[in-house]
Amino acid sequence: MVMAEIEKHLHGALGDARRLFHGRSGLFPGWENWVVDWFPPVAVIRLYQPEETASVKALADQLSALPGVEAIVLQERYIERGANHRILKGNVPESIQVSENGLRFEVRLLDNQNSGLFLDMREGRTWVRQQAAHKQVLNLFAYTCGFSVAAMAGGADSVVNLDMSSGALSTGRTNHRLNGHSLDHVRFMSHDLFRSWGKLKKLGPYDLIIIDPPSYQKGSFVASKDYQRVISRLDSLTTDDAQVLVCHNAPQQDTAFLTQLMAEHCPRFVFEKRLNNPEDFPELDPEKGLKALVYTKRDLSRGEQSTWS
Numbered sequence: 001m002v003m004a005e006i007e008k009h010l011h012g013a014l015g016d017a018r019r020l021f022h023g024r025s026g027l028f029p030g031w032e033n034w035v036v037d038w039f040p041p042v043a044v045i046r047l048y049q050p051e052e053t054a055s056v057k058a059l060a061d062q063l064s065a066l067p068g069v070e071a072i073v074l075q076e077r078y079i080e081r082g083a084n085h086r087i088l089k090g091n092v093p094e095s096i097q098v099s100e101n102g103l104r105f106e107v108r109l110l111d112n113q114n115s116g117l118f119l120d121m122r123e124g125r126t127w128v129r130q131q132a133a134h135k136q137v138l139n140l141f142a143y144t145c146g147f148s149v150a151a152m153a154g155g156a157d158s159v160v161n162l163d164m165s166s167g168a169l170s171t172g173r174t175n176h177r178l179n180g181h182s183l184d185h186v187r188f189m190s191h192d193l194f195r196s197w198g199k200l201k202k203l204g205p206y207d208l209i210i211i212d213p214p215s216y217q218k219g220s221f222v223a224s225k226d227y228q229r230v231i232s233r234l235d236s237l238t239t240d241d242a243q244v245l246v247c248h249n250a251p252q253q254d255t256a257f258l259t260q261l262m263a264e265h266c267p268r269f270v271f272e273k274r275l276n277n278p279e280d281f282p283e284l285d286p287e288k289g290l291k292a293l294v295y296t297k298r299d300l301s302r303g304e305q306s307t308w309s
Contacts, residue, residue, distance in 0.1 A: 002028065003062055006036060009280045010066060013038055017098040017107070019119050019280040024048065026284035036063070037119060039098045039107050041070035042090075044115070048077045060088045073109050083113045097178060101126060103149055104178040106171055116144045116171055120281045120290045121212070124245060127275055127294070128210060129154035131243060135207035138162075138200065138237065140193060140230065141221070145172025147210045148186060149179055158185040160203050164220060166190040194226075197233055205239045215250035223250060227258075232265040235297075242297045244269060247290065254287040262295060269295035 005028070006020045013020075018038045023031035035046040036059075043063045045056065060072050071090030077083045087110075095108045100122060107116040128137075128147050132154035139147045142161035149172075151159050163169055169188040176186055187203070189196065211230055215223045227248070234244060246258050255274065262269055275292040283289040 002031060002034075002059075006063070007066065010038060010068070012279075013040075015040055016100050017105075017117060017119060019278075022281050022283075025282050026288070027282055034059075037115070039096060039109060039115065039117075041068055042073060042092055042096065042109055043069050043071070044073045044075055044109055045088075046075045046077055050076075050078065056088075064089055075113075077113065085110045101129075103153055104175070105144070105146065105149070106174050106178065108171075114143075116168075117146060118143075120249070120277060121146065121247070121292070122278045123275045124210075124212070124247065124292045125150040127292075128208070128245065131208060132156040136204065136239075138204065138206040138209045140209065140211050141213040142172060142188075143168050143212075145169065145175055145186075145188075147212070148172060149175050149181070151208070152176065152181045152186065153179060156185075156208075158187070160187045160189065160200065160206075162189045162191060162193055162196060162200070164190065164192055192220075194229065201237060204237050206237055206242060207239050208243050208245075209234065209238060210245045210247070212245075212247040215248065215253070223248060223253065223257075228261050228265050231261050234266045235268055238297055240297060240299075243272075244295045244297075245275075246293045246295060249290045251288040255291050255293070258291060258293055262293075266295075268297055268299075270298045272296050 009018050009020045020038045021036035023034035033047055033049040037044045063069050063072055071092050072088040073092055074086045074088050075083050092109055095106050097104050098107055105117045109115055125146055129150040132151040135156050137151045137156045137159040139159055139161045142163040145161050148159040148161050161172055169190055176183055213221045248258055272294040277290050281289060
């Protein structure tokens with residue numbers, strides 16, 4: 001069953017980065033601690049709890065037999081203070097370039113907990129690319145600027161990327177260059193968001209804002225108390241009819257967490273839809289997966305109402 005799932009998504013990837021196996025979905029009893037990601041030509045096994053060495057070797061051997069798999073990395077996510085990485089097969093360079101829907105991204109498979117591209121946000125990047133033409137875009141919690149790359153590929157007039165990590169933003173610059181984008185209209189701000197509202201307002205107003213924060217990052221952002229501080233600023237940062245993509249990926253907080261915050265702290269923004277998650281991220285309970293909600297700024301005096309029910 002597991003290998004059938006992996007082979008299905010490997011075949012469907014068509015050379016792009018994908019998740020091959022999403023054991024954390026709850027759909028594969030006994031495999032809840034396993035994930036396999038595909039950054040061609042490298043497969044990455046991610047473990048969220050310790051597993052038997054023999055089980056890891058068996059899966060690695062099966063992956064090795066699949067076409068196109070030249071190297072395998074094991075990431076032990078349960079290790080305190082980040083994650084431990086081991087190369088199980090082949091040679092893995094410090095960084096590699098991968099594709100997603102015709103765009104190129106740099107990923108690092110042996111550094112840090114995250115590789116540089118969140119694979120579950122593929123539909124979000126696609127949506128931004130489709131909406132971005134001639135827009136001023138603000139990308140909050142920008143990380144390696146995947147949304148910014150998508151926006152510029154979609155014809156955005158400008159993008160402002162804000163993230164506390166200068167290293168992540170440096171990779172963001174690389175990602176734009178990989179896609180042939182001029183940086184003349186792309187700004188990278190390595191600042192604390194909560195001390196930067198004045199700077200962001202001067203650079204606006206924005207037609208499209210993406211909010212994709214970590215659910216919990218000690219000393220930086222804790223969704224349960226900080227998300228509302230971001231949402232409450234949206235009205236002052238945006239143009240009329242602006243759009244916002246509001247994202248959250250904490251299993252313990254469902255869609256209502258976001259919709260209630262938006263209704264209370266930013267009532268001029270009307271819910272439009274929730275984006276579908278990619279097919280390689282199935283969930284037994286969709287509320288435990290990524291939530292990516294689209295809102296549009298409306299004039300509520302005209303009686304426009306949310307479609308959320």
